[in-house]
Amino acid sequence: MNDTMIGVDLAKNVFQLHGATMTGHLRFRKKLTRSRFRQFMASQPPAVVVMEACGSASYWAREMVKLGHEVKLIAPQYVRPFVK
Structure with missing residues (x-):
């Protein structure tokens, strides 16, 4: 069961990760x-x-x-509202 969502900010050398539960609690x-x-x-x-x-x-x-992860790609114009 996928109870965690991991947001990834891709870059050249260093990636930023933000893990949270599906209800929004920071992991x-x-x-x-x-x-x-x-x-x-x-x-x-x-x-x-x-x-x-x-x-x-x-x-x-x-x-x-x-x-084994489920991946969702978000269009660039929707990333900023997703962060908020």
Whole structure:
């Protein structure tokens, strides 16, 4: 059961992660490098992973699906309201 949502801000070297329950309670906030990101996500139970649709998002979405997560890509114009 996916009771955790993980928001990922993709960047070149360092990714920002925000984990919360589906009701909005904070679980964690992390800043991880690319290699640590993959290791961290492999250790997480299946979750809904949300990221902005950008150039590298499709690659990372495929990687997260391989790890058992459900991925949702959000169009850039909807990311700012999602953060609020």
